Amino acid sequence: MIVRVQDASFDAGEELNAFSAGAAGAGAVVSFTGIVRDLAGGLQHMMIEHYPGMTERAIAEIVDEALSRWYLTDALVIHRHGKLAPGAPIMMVATASAHRADAFAAADFLMDYLKSRAPFWKKEVTADGADWVAAKDTDEAALNRW
DSSP, X not given: OEEEEXXXXXXXXHHXXXXXXXXXXXXXXXXEEEEOOXXXXXXXXXXXXEOTTHHHHHHHHHHHHHHXXXXXXXXXXXXXXXXXXXXXXXXXXXXXXXXXXXXXXXXXXXXXXXXXXXXXXXXXXXXXXXXXXXXXXXXXXXXXXX
């Protein structure tokens, strides 16, 4: 299991290649990379805050849960913090398993957790000011299915 919370950008292709190369016994690797989106067209940047130590522990606990719920050979979670521009990679999840169903389900589970429960605070900054990103009912509903 690899959990990294970092301010530095990452190359999703390089991360996936390294993860896949180390996924001994896997028949499937599933990955998802999230990017900072600018739906309204005016986002200058997003600020992501977290509590060092607490955030990594919380994510590691949910990865441990995924490892216990599905037959995974490995899992990777990278999540950035700090000032992020539109289009920048914000996070990545990768799961490896002998079979695709477990890899897909575990990746989906981890994504739902990261979106709804991971201890990050996000602020969108535009020319008009800054607003904290509120939890969405759709994200909560997605998490509730697990």
